[in-house]
Amino acid sequence: MNTVPMQRNLKKRSATQALIGVIFGGMLLFACTSIPIAPPAEENSDWARQRDRLQELDSWELRGRVNVRYDNESHTPRIQWMQQSVEYHIRLWGTFNAGNTLIVGRPGYVTLEQDGEILSATSPEQLILQQLGYELPVSHLNYWIKGLPSPEMEADLSFNDLNQLVTIKQADWTINLSDPRQYGSISLPRDVVLTRPKNDIRLRFFGLNWSGDESFN
Numbered sequence: 074m075n076t077v078p079m080q081r082n083l084k085k086r087s088a089t090q091a092l093i094g095v096i097f098g099g100m101l102l103f104a105c106t107s108i109p110i111a112p113p114a115e116e117n118s119d120w121a122r123q124r125d126r127l128q129e130l131d132s133w134e135l136r137g138r139v140n141v142r143y144d145n146e147s148h149t150p151r152i153q154w155m156q157q158s159v160e161y162h163i164r165l166w167g168t169f170n171a172g173n174t175l176i177v178g179r180p181g182y183v184t185l186e187q188d189g190e191i192l193s194a195t196s197p198e199q200l201i202l203q204q205l206g207y208e209l210p211v212s213h214l215n216y217w218i219k220g221l222p223s224p225e226m227e228a229d230l231s232f233n234d235l236n237q238l239v240t241i242k243q244a245d246w247t248i249n250l251s252d253p254r255q256y257g258s259i260s261l262p263r264d265v266v267l268t269r270p271k272n273d274i275r276l277r278f279f280g281l282n283w284s285g286d287e288s289f290n
Contacts, residue, residue: 119236126259127221131158133285135218137263139165142275143207152278156215163211174205183211208274210246210267217241217248218278220262245269256289 133156140149151166163176175186176197183197185204194200197211213223222228222241231240237260241248252263261283267276283289 117232117236120230120232120238123238123260124221127219130219130259130285132156133219133283135281135283137281138279140275140277140279141207142273144272144274146206148207154218161211161215165205176201176211178211180212208272209276210244213244213246214267217243217246217267218262218265218281220250220253220260220265245271254283256283256285259289 135152135154137152138149139152140147149167153162153164155162160179161177165174165176173187177184177186178197181195182193183195183200184191184193185200186192187204192200192204194203198208201207201209201211210217213225216223220238220241222230222243226244229240229242230238231242233239237253239250241250246267246269249266249268250262250264251266253260254263261281263279263281265278265281267278268274
């Protein structure tokens, strides 16, 4: 009886079984040691529900403070922001250029009132930089301050282990959201930090208190 083919078959079977064992063992090890991560935005049902609620929220008011660090200067005015659909009223107290500044605008037109003088422009960013000396990205901040990416461009989103949005990277800005508070069915951040490498700018909105329509109840 020729035992050589049988021995070869046994060796092949043993090698195959060993390979299967290594693969299976590796899968078990990976399953035991892998760290769970939040699903991508398109698969994150928690984020999808939160996003839909925030997109419907187009009338709201917030009060708090904003620490502005820009070109090696730092100031912390109070802020009151009232949003009615596409129109916004932003009041700042204690800015380093004025005691009381009111910014009123809508897409394509904005006014800035300071010490009884009213100036107008088509861009809020340009007007604020010219008059107050720092950048306030109002055109996108309407979304970012609520915890939404601006719909006008692509964004890189990061989530924590509770599937909550914690970081937005968009338009050369990084937006970090923290200390979420529940207002009825809507979760809104109490602390929002915007940073951008250019000019080493950092805006921290903190102590934010929100109010709005019936969705806040």
